[in-house]
Amino acid sequence: MDVNGLPMWELAGRADFGLAPSAKPPFIADRLHFKDALGHVLLSEKQPAPALAEVETWARARASAPSPVADQLGGFAWWDGATRTVQSAGFAPGAMQLFPPDLDPPYAEPPSMIGASDLALGDDDVLYIARDGALTWRDLRDRWRPARIARDDFRADLVAPMPGGGVWVFDRLHRRLGRARGYPLQFAGLRDADPAQFDPVEPNRNPPRLIRARVAPLASDYEVVAMAASPGGKLALLAWAPGEDASILTLEGNAFARRFRLEGLRFPYSLAWSGEDRVAVLAGDASKPARQAFLYPIEGAPTPDLVTAPGGQIHPLIDPTDAKFANRLAPVPHYLAEAVAGVATVERPLRALSGAKYARAGSVLIGPIDAGRPGCVWHRLYADAAVPDGGAITIHALAVESRVPPKLPGEVQTPGWAPHRIARVRAEGVPSASWVPQPSEVPFAESALGCDPRPNGAGLWTVLLQHTDRKVRRVTGRYLWLHVTLEGDSQATPELAALRIYANRLSWRDQYLPAFYREPLSGPDAVAAGPATPNDFLERMLHLYEGVLTETEGRIAGSWLLTDPAAAPEAALPWIGGWIGVPIDPADSAERTRQALLAAPYTAALNGTLGGLLAALELGTGGRLYQGARIDPGDRAPAPGALAVASLGDTATRALALGMAPGGSCTMLAGGAVTRGSIVVVEGFRLRRTFSTILGADLNEEEDPLTLGLTQSGNSFVGDTLILGDVARQELLSLFRPEIDRARSGDTQAVQQFYARLAHRVLVLVRGVSDRNEMARLKDIIEAAVPAHVEASMHQARRPLIIGAASLIGIDSWLDEPEPFEVVRLGRSILGEGDFVAGSGGLDQRADGPVAIRPSARISGPSVVSAGQGFVLSAIGSKGAPGSNITRHIWTWDD
Structure with missing residues (x-):
């Protein structure tokens, strides 16, 4: 509601723009995409469905082969079926055996063993090998001997690394998911048992183990051919199904859900994550790899019935081998390329050839918005949007007295829709929105767009709701329908973050001018086609001023928000601190400053006490203020400044109590280093x-x-x-x-x-x-x-803390993620404090010795280019290796 008391409806998010799985016709968005990371509606990135001559037998052979692996040093490794060994390359011509095939304890290879089914490289520098249904741990840093785990009720067929160590394991026979955790016991000196000292029964507190996950088995309709994990912990499967396109499934809670089917792809054979919101697949074309990889967005809730085409960017494969994607945690997929005598010589990141190719237009029907009163005059529309050159957002409005969905604009016998346009260039005969320099018409609110405003390009837009071809141009009716269309040139897309619609217009003409200025036409005469009446023109002209003055009046009426630390802009926080006597460090973050000001009424009473020191440290390390907590009637209320335990459902956390309000409502701090135990x-x-x-x-x-x-x-x-x-x-x-x-x-x-x-x-x-x-x-x-x-x-404190320092029996009771493995570094490591002397962890062990110098690529060009303008990129600064020349350049698009 604005300062004049007009009600407002805001449209934002997937559901409001017809992009939620629950959307039903005619409210399903057409050729639109919702970007979860931004909260924006965009034109969908699409290219035509792949038209490949897939060969099932060739694709099945590729799918059954183990994935290669690649490290961060440029080395890579693969399973050699002929020698039944892991081979590596990347730093010198040819390949070498990564390590001897023996196991400890000794393991006799059965004659029926045909080889490995998958490889994965964890971010803990451990190579996991799924072979003959068992899983083998191989440490690239030689911290322990190899280990092998096998279970009678679970086969290890596919593996995918998990963040922080370990791997996901999939049993293709029983369609079950498992987890592999733990490490073999590190090398250690032998000593006699001391009866006066506590010793664990099992010396390895984290032994290798293969555990079945509490995930429902997959339906028998799917044949899983590949599995991939993202650096953020997401898990996806690539599955074939008889007689239909392949499917992408993701782990959602305790079950796999089908995201969508891949239009035009029956037998893709490899899968990898690109970031956290896209997956890439490889497919064959006439018994060889296709010339490009296909990427698909993974956002929002699963849409099992959707058949989707690849995203709009082209990701070419440059001289690829027929191997799968490298199976490791990486933000960008990698693949093996440039095979010589059947051996890959390089691994490449998957890069886009160009920017995204968007649909030229997309639309959605929204409504009805119920004003709650017949004959409502719909007033004004605000939009948080960005439009590129050549792009536009057209919003058709229709107000009626019925909830029945109307025919869409452009259809036969469509009702009288009123178009409104948001664009850089105004269109003749269509009301055009004006760009507003303020972030929002809501007093001191932030823009939903989340980017810096650009005049007539990005930010807040507003337009008076009106018809274009009627004598009286008001949009009148109880129910408002909106048809939103985004248009682009296929190279760029408009972005729409939110729409806000105000109703029950307060007409300045009718409110402040004599009665003879009011509109004399009504009924069929008012909606008849023709030029606007003078009275109607006067009303709309007055609202040109009303829009600006209402926003100004709203900011004046809401100026009290400038004194509220929760709502005040960052620039006002130091002034609030000086006003209430709280010193503000200019170098401190705005969020910490805001939380300190919110807690000031409570921390002022704790000045000079232990509780005051705890509160200052808690706020200074990310602690946040929480109000409204209730004290258990059976417990004693914590004193201000004391540590307490707060519960939310089945979750308990430590908190620092600040005060108690009448009625039992408690105010506390949580989330900082004090309540975390740091x-x-x-x-x-x-x-x-x-x-x-x-x-x-x-x-x-x-x-x-x-x-x-x-x-x-x-x-x-x-x-x-x-x-x-x-x-x-x-x-x-x-x-x-x-x-x-x-x-x-x-x-x-x-x-x-x-x-x-x-x-x-x-x-x-x-x-x-x-x-x-x-x-x-x-x-x-x-x-x-x-x-x-x-x-x-x-x-x-270098030792683990248990509320205070360390437990008597030496168990690390640190209530947080364990400290990461660190390699010894001169000037930082302290003897006996947990750092390790270890190898490089590289797959190609020749990386530890002298290797040939590689060519260096140098690019020069403008740092910023406006859309639609040409530019020149130069690689003249690139240099070949000593004794060699550069014969060609390969240009890719890195977004």
Whole structure:
């Protein structure tokens, strides 16, 4: 609703534009596409359905062959069926055997074994080989011996790497999905068992294992020929079905769902992800690879009945072999090319030859929008849209008193649709929308378009709803129907993010001028064809000014939003901070500043306390304010500044309580480093009992306000929840080593001074932060939050934290993703802190030695080119390898 009280309807998202799976005719969008990453409606990217001479026997042979693999160094490997070994190449002419075929423990190859069925390279540098129904782990860094897992009730036929290690495994016989996790035991020195020390029964806490996933088996109609995983963890299958085009299926929850069928492709044989929203397939043409790969968008909900053509970009295959895509996690698919004597010599990324080719027009019928009153005058339309040169968005409006879907514009006996146009160039005789410099007509709202505005190109557009060929040009009726058409030149597409329609027009002519200015025509006379009446022209002319003044009045009426941190623009945040006395760091992010201002009414009461320090660190590390939580009636309400556990359904998370409102509504912080456990704050007086065993002081007096009457073991209990193991305790005590040494000298006064200082100290332990600038920023937050009489110190904790530091039995109880594997690096690695000395992890081991210098490609040209203008690209700066010349250049389009 605007400042005049006019109701507003906003259209945004898949469902509103007929692109949701639930859409029914005539509301299904035609040749339109919804880009989930942007939230925009575009013209669909389409090229004609492939017309290939597919040969089933050739495609079946390609589909049954194992996928090759490629690493990030330019090496690649494949299964050689003749020698039953894995061969690698990429850094020198010819190929070499990747590693000997023996296994540990020894494994006798049965005579019936015909070879591997699939290969996959994980992002943990482990090569997974599916062979004879079993799965083999091969570490390219030689951290462990190979391992083999086989199950009687599950065959490992297809594999696809999972982010973070491990692989998806598919059983083609039973159409089941599984997961392979774990690693063989690393090489370690042998030692005799110590009866006084805890030892696990199984020395390998994460052994290799093949687990059946809790996913419903696939229907028997499908013959799965390929499987692929994306870097973000999505999983897709390529399946054949008798008598119909091939299908793409994706894992949705605990079942596979068919996304769509591939128009014109019966027997594609390979599948790979391109980013997180597209898949690429390879197909054959007359017993050889097709000249291009075909890409398809994967967005929104599955549409099982849809038959779709490839996307509009052409992705040529340059001298490809007949191998599948390389089976690894990569944002761009790779394929093997330029075979010499049957051996590939290079692996190439899949690149587009040109920009996308879009449909020239696409449309959708939207409605009805119910105004709730007969004879409603529909007022104005706003659009968040971008239009290229040669493109346009045409919006036909029709207001009627019936909910029956009307005939579309251009059909026989169609009703009187009123066209409106959004374009760079105005069209004669059609109301054209005007570009508005503000992001939105809604006061201080952001644009739904998500890009910088461009005058008469991108941003906010508005037009008064009106007919073009009637004497009275109002659009009148209870129900409003919209027919939206996007038009382009096939090289670029308009983008539509949202439409907002206002109704119940407040006519300035009827509201403020004498009665004789009102429209005298009504009924059939008003809707008759002809030039507009003078009264109608006057009304529409006045609304040229009304549109601008209403937006201005709305911003004035909504100016209070400038004082609300949740709604104020970024530029206003420092002023709000200065107004309420909260210092704002100009270098801090807008989101952290916004959250700090929202929490200011609560954190002000915690200044100078432990809770205030925790809140400052939580807000400074990404914590967000949450309001409206309820306290369990059976539990005690947490004190402001105390850590608590918040539950949402079956999920529990740590939170920092800030305050309690009347009625039991709680305000808290969550999502920062404090509630994640990455930062732990220890008050110095809680360390007194630990130091008592070192310095010989007697602190068992229950009335001592600094020890709180605690009688637990001083070597293990440090605070309310802080437990220290031997290694972690030594690390913590080393922070106080100089003072401990002085106090141990026997000077009673030194001991007393040490404890006196300890009572006014606070220790902040930080884990997971290695950047010096970030540590300096955290130190500034700490110094600003502690009172002047408290001495604060911050230290990096390298050991795992359990609320506080580390558990007594050495189990890593870190409630987050484990720290990634790191290779030893000079100047960074510390002996004994978890880094490994390892190989390069490359598939072609010749990469560790001298290799021939490759040619270098250098491109020069303009950085920005306007649509429709010519430009020149030059490769004159490219150089061949020593002793060689460049004979040709291959140009591709990288989007």
